Amino acid sequence: MSDRPAKRICVSANLAYKLRPDLAVPILNITIPVTSDAADGLIFFTPESTYVDNTNHGPVQSGPYIFTDQGELVWSGFGFIGPRSENFQVHTYRGQQVLSIFEGSHNSPMGHGHGRTTILDNRHRYLNQIKGGGHKLADQHEFLFFDDNSAVFTIFDPEIRDLTSYGATSDGQQ
Incomplete structure (x- = not known):
């Protein structure tokens, strides 16, 4: 104690x-x-x-x-x-401590975001913004550097599929 x-x-x-x-x-x-x-x-x-x-x-x-x-x-x-900011955390990137923070919008009913992650140095100065490829927007839930050149983060990218063979109706309900 x-x-x-x-x-x-x-x-x-x-x-x-x-x-x-x-x-x-x-x-x-x-x-x-x-x-x-x-x-x-x-x-x-x-x-x-x-x-x-x-x-x-x-x-x-x-x-x-x-x-x-x-x-x-x-x-x-x-x-x-930006005022809509989440997932504010510290990382080690290229040998220094940096801050990452999601900036964007939030789809409250669906529980996902659309935006980018901003990287700040240890003096709170802008270093970079990380965005999804192919015009996709990052989600706020995950962000992690896994080496000095790469980060992994989530992207919400829904696809319409026919699920009637699984018991869903054509409007997505069961």
């Missing part, structure tokens, strides 16, 4: 950040206990405001944020990275 006090994480949002009054950065109020197995470090957070206006739910400014494990803002991608 660690001598550290238990960490608790809960999110509230929409208080102005003092050093950049143009930002309405979500505020982390840490309230959920974390075990001693959790490492100290940074929290990568991509909140999105999906609620109807005037409900006081979700952030005013959707986008990626990095906080310390104490809830202090390290970096805001608002205005630099």
Whole structure:
């Protein structure tokens, strides 16, 4: 057991950040206990405001944020990275730590996205954007470098097929 006090994480949002009054950065109020197995470090957070206006739910400014494990803002991608951003993570690429983040749209009923992955260096500067080949758009669910020249990611590319021989009707229902 660690001598550290238990960490608790809960999110509230929409208080102005003092050093950049143009930002309405979500505020982390840490309230959920974390075990001693959790490492100290940074929290990568991509909140999105999906609620109807005037409900006081979700952030005013959707986008990626990095906080310390104490809830202090390290970096805001608002205005630099698109508001619909997900799958924000750290990778090792060409010998350096980089950040990857999906930017695009989300098809909520179907659960997939259409977009690209942006790569930032360890100082949060743009390095590259990774897109699907053949005009296909990347999905937000997976992204992984597997060597210094290649990455693997998902693409949602539906195909219409006749499934009546499997018991489906012509409109896709069973």
